Amino acid sequence: MWVSDDEKAAVYLAASAGFCFGVHRAVDTVYDQIKEGQTPICTYGPIIHNEMVVADLKQHGVMEIDDEAQLSGITEGTVVIRSHGVPERVYEQIKGQGLKLIDATCPYVKKIHQIVKEKSAEGFQIVIIGNAHHPEVEGIMGWCSSPAIVIGTEEEAQKLVESGIQKPLCVVSQTTFNLKKFHKLVEIITQLRYHESAILNTICNATEERQTEADAIAHIADAMIVIGGRNSSNTQKLVDICRKECESTFFVQTFDDLNLRLVPSRGIVGISAGASTPNNIIEEVSKQCRKTILLNRC
Template identity: 30%
Template sequence: MQNNGSAGKKVILLRPRGFCAGVVRAIDVVKIALDVYGAPIYVRKEIVHNRHVVEELKGLGAIFVDDLHEVPAGNRLIFSAHGVSPAVRSEAKERQLEVIDATCPLVTKVHLEAVKFARQGYGILLIGHKEHEEIEGTYGEAPKNTFIIQTEADAEAVQVPNPDRVCFLTQTTLSLDETRGIIEILRRRFPKVEGPKSQDICYATENRQMAVKAVAPLCQLLLVVGSQNSSNSKRLVEVCGKTGVPAYLIDDKSFLKEEWLQGVNTVSVTAGASAPENLVQDLIQYLMDRGFGTMEEMDIVDEDVRFQLPHELQGGMVKLTTITTSTAAPATI
């Protein structure tokens, strides 16, 4: 990025930002399916929570539906990155749909944990947002055993059949701090409560929140690029807000309000895990055109996470067999 000469005002661009491995995989699943099978390809719900991504894929021939009854019997259907319940899988089978599963592997991990604990007779305290598609899917694995916990008040009030046989699981896109408080309450109320072997909040959510916390003392404003229904993007705004620094979630540069920039000399910019990089670069240029003449990138952690394609797309006709992010982390998942 070029300096336009106005050195008095600065943009700090956070890294890591934007697409995570699960999002890259999900988007590429749709594109590859369209290339291999041709349009139309149906997608249940938004493939990821970003309206720009959805509109791009619509232009390529993807058809997004809320209900499986909108998909003609026998057609090809993609499950979104957020996962689905067993009931949805059964319905797709009944309608003889050719399913390609783009569920993020880290979401699948939580589903498998729910199944395991339910089989062992545990009450499952599922921490997350009740209306989010990820929670709906995980809850559907064991609805008779599962209690959704959205707040610390819920954690204080929940009653389970056997307090000595209880576990907790979490949505992958939550605030680390908020979740920590809920888990502390659950551990106090249920001393024998068990959790997952490794935390359910995904690496990308954690890394982007860490970056926001690190930059907050250095800026007067944080802009988060992401759609309004993106859970992990909303959490970035909340994390920054708790530091006292104003933060706003914007779909793209057109959502930025000029009054937010008044009296501000240092703006930090990041993006949720489903926000395309071109929207970030457009925002940076927009800020530079308004006098923010210096841009520096702050690296917090490297990411190098990759996921294989769903088995439905693995074959000789598909050239791409591994999806990788453009940024680097210490380990491959």
């Protein structure tokens, strides 16, 4: 936190803002391959949901593979699995084509892969709480031996209850899902009664901490700035959480997107950032907000 001299204005920067462990590990993995002189290097999908990082990797010669069809055209080099993970069949395809495989999947996501693989083989119906079109969820679905059900809304959860499904359930969550929303959907799902079930909160600790801290700061802030990539699911959830507590919530990718005239010169400005946001961008936004407050005091 930074407070101005007259204590009538303050900038609160969330301690949890910026790269989480899984993202840091994935990005470092690719740069390590570059340093080792590996060539060519491809990532299966964007290594993280941050346009600046992906653009920098492209300048270093790293190519991006968007799907299995494009992967089939790669005949040599290294393929790095993104932090969101991929279906099991993608691993098999990479190995089958004789390519070097580097797995940068977040360990929290890998744990979910193992859970759904084991539980689906045991006859459980896998239910994934998350966004069906998010790459992490698509990857999790690809480790199930039978089709998984994805729910992300209360309406979808209620439809599951009304379906009268008879198989025991194994419920997991996208690691970046909204924690409060997860508990609400689980509350609806548990209306179903089974002789055996497994409901697992697989939202990662970093996500829980980030969401809790953003909610607390937004509750007392006069303006809230959330920094992250437009395609970042965890960043969008932070925006949603903050807007419920602070109407003046701004979603920016970089400092250039921020209209400083909208930043109050008095009161509290809160700053949070998604798990794929580089520290230098967070520091630049924070620094400029502090400078604006000081200038407005003169």
